[in-house]
């Protein structure tokens with residue numbers, strides 16, 4: 258299964274060829290055995306070190322065990338897993354048998370998982386023990402498609418443990434999937450209602466590796482990568498699994514929340530060469546100082562990457578002056594799988610998303626569909642072979658987003674004379690909070706469930722690092738008095754019902770909300786403070 262990626266001199270863009278029969282899990286794991294890299298370290302996680310030979314063997318065992326549980330090609334396997342070796346074995350093992358793993362956000366609530374389990378009709382779910390309660394809270398009768406729940410970690414009596422899956426036969430010939438078969442899905446949140454499952458094909462990962470990771474980041478087998486963005490995000494999946502595994506490098510996995518002390522400790526202990534994070538986390542790292550002694554030692558890093566939301570110039574500059582490390586901002590999406598516009602080492606323009614990654618194409622169009630001029634703001638469309646095929650069960654949303662070879666990002670950008678792209682906001686009202694999608698409508702609907710709330714409007718507001726966080730404007734029911742206590746109560750109310758990171762960081766009480774003649778909230782007026 259030889260993948261070829263050759264720069265075409267005449268066009269200046271690389272062309273990637275993936276064989277017709279292609280299994281991406283074989284490419285990411287067993288290939289290293291055939292090419293003599295079996296003894297190299299693939300994973301470092303706490304005190305555990307795993308070689309490529311062990312990854313190949315254990316993902317084979319998991320694949321065989323899934324077959325025994327009745328999983329057939331194309332059937333979905335939901336992963337609700339913290340970062341660690343079990344994630345890697347499950348993701349690769351499922352793909353090896355032609356099944357379709359769905360890594361899911363570990364920060365959500367039971368109702369979110371119920372939706373994804375039923376929308377995908379996953380037959381098996383593999384869940385980390387600390388997250389098990391979130392699935393167990395869903396009445397089993399509400400999950401008609403789920404047959405097996407497998408627990409990674411200490412499985413309570415009566416539930417199957419992931420360790421049992423690792424007793425499967427290690428010998429597994431990867432399914433002869435086509436390069437255009439579905440390989441995995443990733444759910445992405447929308448403005449209203451439920452998340453959309455973006456269906457990614459066997460060849461998609463190869464394009465992100467050959468167009469971005471190798472040429473721009475120069476990833477090689479000498480690298481050790483550490484990603485603050487978790488494996489369940491498209492960003493983290495590339496950073497910490499598919500990029501290092503494509504080249505036989507080492508990934509450093511940390512299962513816990515990425516608090517500044519833990520991120521610094523992980524860097525100092527494992528000495529990564531490549532570090533990936535999101536702007537909010539860079540802000541938290543910069544706000545944290547060691548209590549006495551020299552500053553944290555980040556000298557192992559040759560490069561740091563930021564994505565998920567725009568990196569403010571000040572964070573780039575403060576990080577470089579404190580640690581001597583350049584942060585490369587780049588924009589990617591779940592739909593396109595990884596970064597398609599990026600700054601280059603040594604050529605970064607802080608505040609911009611950088612230049613187009615060769616192998617991708619970009620269009621900036623006005624509302625009538627005509628190209629905009631230099632420096633003008635337009636809607637960004639991207640063409641590239643890592644883009645998802647469609648959204649599962651969402652035909653209308655698919656048609657709104659994918660136009661033949663082109664995919665609408667929903668982002669507004671301008672391009673300068675040197676081809677650098679400057680982020681100019683969203684076409685919709687979606688917010689990126691700490692690099693994760695948040696829908697203002699979902700927060701508003703949750704606030705409306707509180708007995709004191711008459712109306713609510715939610716918009717993004719900049720915090721001290723100039724990063725957007727949700728702010729709620731609330732009209733109280735007649736006779737209810739506003740107070741700081743009620744504001745806190747509303748924040749707690751939201752975080753108890755929907756994912757914690759969606760809570761409004763500010764609650765302001767207003768007499769009325771700006772509305773259109775048809776009664777729609779005018780969020781742009783709230784954003785500009787013209788409420």
Ligand code: 3UK
Nearest residue numbers: 491492564565566567587588589590591594595596
């Ligand atoms: C926004 C950015 C400005 C933008 C992602 C790297 O974030 C990722 O995927 P998502 O599907 O969100 C995509 C949307 O997020 N965005 C991302 N990066 C930037 N805006 N500057 C940036 N650097 O609105 C985009 O449409 O969660 C990031 C790699 C893979 C990814 N999936």
